Amino acid sequence: MKKKPRIGVFKFASCDGCQLSLLDAEDQLLAIADAIEIAYFPEASRTMAKGPYDIALVEGSITTHHDAQRIQEIRRQSKTLVTIGACATSGGIQALRNWRDVDEFIRVVYASPKFISTLKLSTPIAEHVPVDFELRGCPINQFQLVELIAATLAGRRHNVPTYSVCIECKTRETVCVAVARGMACLGPVTQAGCGAVCPAFDRGCYGCYGPMDSANTASITKQFRILGQSDQQIARAFRGFNAWDWQFRKASEECEHK
Amino acid sequence: MTDAIRIRIVADQIEQLFQSLIKRDYAIFGPTVRDGAIIYDRIEDTSDLPRGVTDRQEAGKYSLASRPDQALFGYAIGPHSWKKYFHPARVKLFGASTDNGVFRILQEPTPPRQPTALLGVRACELAAIAIQDKVLLDGPYADEIYRDRRKEAFLIAMQCTESADTCFCSSMGTGPAVPVVAADITLTEIADNGNHWFLAEAGTPRGGEVLLELEHQPAGEADCLQVSTAVAAAGLQQKRRLDTTGLREALQDSFDHPHWDEVAKRCLDCANCTMVCPTCFCTDIEDVSDVSGDHAERWRRWDSCFTTSFSYIHGGSVRSSPKARYRQWITHKLSSWVDQFGTSGCVGCGRCITWCPAGIDITEEAQAIRGTVNHGNT
Numbered sequence: 001m002k003k004k005p006r007i008g009v010f011k012f013a014s015c016d017g018c019q020l021s022l023l024d025a026e027d028q029l030l031a032i033a034d035a036i037e038i039a040y041f042p043e044a045s046r047t048m049a050k051g052p053y054d055i056a057l058v059e060g061s062i063t064t065h066h067d068a069q070r071i072q073e074i075r076r077q078s079k080t081l082v083t084i085g086a087c088a089t090s091g092g093i094q095a096l097r098n099w100r101d102v103d104e105f106i107r108v109v110y111a112s113p114k115f116i117s118t119l120k121l122s123t124p125i126a127e128h129v130p131v132d133f134e135l136r137g138c139p140i141n142q143f144q145l146v147e148l149i150a151a152t153l154a155g156r157r158h159n160v161p162t163y164s165v166c167i168e169c170k171t172r173e174t175v176c177v178a179v180a181r182g183m184a185c186l187g188p189v190t191q192a193g194c195g196a197v198c199p200a201f202d203r204g205c206y207g208c209y210g211p212m213d214s215a216n217t218a219s220i221t222k223q224f225r226i227l228g229q230s231d232q233q234i235a236r237a238f239r240g241f242n243a244w245d246w247q248f249r250k251a252s253e254e255c256e257h258k
Numbered sequence: 259m260t261d262a263i264r265i266r267i268v269a270d271q272i273e274q275l276f277q278s279l280i281k282r283d284y285a286i287f288g289p290t291v292r293d294g295a296i297i298y299d300r301i302e303d304t305s306d307l308p309r310g311v312t313d314r315q316e317a318g319k320y321s322l323a324s325r326p327d328q329a330l331f332g333y334a335i336g337p338h339s340w341k342k343y344f345h346p347a348r349v350k351l352f353g354a355s356t357d358n359g360v361f362r363i364l365q366e367p368t369p370p371r372q373p374t375a376l377l378g379v380r381a382c383e384l385a386a387i388a389i390q391d392k393v394l395l396d397g398p399y400a401d402e403i404y405r406d407r408r409k410e411a412f413l414i415a416m417q418c419t420e421s422a423d424t425c426f427c428s429s430m431g432t433g434p435a436v437p438v439v440a441a442d443i444t445l446t447e448i449a450d451n452g453n454h455w456f457l458a459e460a461g462t463p464r465g466g467e468v469l470l471e472l473e474h475q476p477a478g479e480a481d482c483l484q485v486s487t488a489v490a491a492a493g494l495q496q497k498r499r500l501d502t503t504g505l506r507e508a509l510q511d512s513f514d515h516p517h518w519d520e521v522a523k524r525c526l527d528c529a530n531c532t533m534v535c536p537t538c539f540c541t542d543i544e545d546v547s548d549v550s551g552d553h554a555e556r557w558r559r560w561d562s563c564f565t566t567s568f569s570y571i572h573g574g575s576v577r578s579s580p581k582a583r584y585r586q587w588i589t590h591k592l593s594s595w596v597d598q599f600g601t602s603g604c605v606g607c608g609r610c611i612t613w614c615p616a617g618i619d620i621t622e623e624a625q626a627i628r629g630t631v632n633h634g635n636t
Binding site for chain 1: 292293294295297318319320321337338342347348523524525526527528529530533534544545546547548549550551559560562564565566567580612613614615616617
């Protein structure tokens, strides 16, 4: 029998929600456990086998010196490195601190600031090591994760689209909330993958999956202004879970500096 | 057809049309209010219809408003076209499995499908269905998925007596009047001063059979005149128009037109226009396999020339800029479609104008190119 690929699941600065997506894939979980060897997954198992790993799933952003070194070692031990979620892919919601003085936060929040050791910025994994694939989302979609694992095992191309959330809205026949309700919706500039959940519940898209492959942030900014959004509101819309992604970052800073 | 069946039905009796269709085992799809819009969905009786509600449409904007009358079809068109019923957004083509290393395609029986009746199809929408018929059924390789859904469908057209601000069917020659043979039944609703009735005309023998089951009066000449005047008025109401004279050539000659850069600044590349377009038919194929690797499926789903993956070949996308993608869409729709299928790919329904989150107007963009191209015909 062919040797099972070894998978490691690693956590950095994050809420664990993306790792949970793997455990949430209940009806596929046995098949996954059957097809791969889960060598390292502290959230799910006491077994913590050493590398090398065939696939490393990396959750979370880099926020400490220690983590910045740890990701180097994981990269060295892994044939394929896949980031899972907005934190690992763009720095996460915690990257909001990147626009502020982190030492001041530490002084205000912690009783004993001297125990806190952190970097000034929360940064994505790809700023530290080469990444083979970035699975977007806050959290990731478990079906996309299973699809990615299945495709990798089969040696085929994955079906993870890079087009807009709008295509998902239209496929499920959601009436456009931007056009029919005048809502500021990031759907037209956001990558699909969530299944267009928020517009189906009468909310504009929050951009959890980050910019789609040809995001026109300047045009959507203009539309948001037409819908009556202030520059501050628009900057905040871009500064969500993918605030530090370069396109959303640039778009938010352009509103802020106006 | 011998004598044309043309009758007058009191609005209160239109419920009988539902009964007549249900008796024939049709699943009826028609307009109903949901999520702040008049959408097309499964409906059971007249209480599902958008009574006294109308739509207001402009570039990038849509809203509902109440009407002074009790009209059941007093709106222009819904956000999603009827193509979803004939050309589904996602459809499984086949499943396959491996059994002891032997790969085989699974012979899965298609579940029996209830025949569909579409109620309230506008003239532009009938024209769009005719275009998709040509694209997907003509020629040596008919699309079976489309054919199976399309052939059984019972079409009940509804002539417009009002136009939305985004409508331009008049200039495209596709409406607002419905050619009588274009549908099984063509209705026109007249809802003035408490005198609420429908003119019903049969376009096919089966349409005639249904009509003669309904309580009715013969339609007089005055009735027909009132209807044709009201329909003509809807056409005259239209402010938008697309001048198609020389447009095919103008777009062909405008590959390097500076205006493409202007529209690309606004275009969000989101693909909404192609999703709502009743004639856009492009699809992608997705192969999926499960984790065990023993089962695979092939799916077909709507795609759009606005996605970068649409023109991806080894090494990258052929149309890598938003400008190239917008140019492709409008040029195919209004120019090369003529070469390919003998008509324009646009029917003037205006959906791409309304549902563009950036409010890009195909009539304005075409005019910007057409009006400034250096070409003998323009």
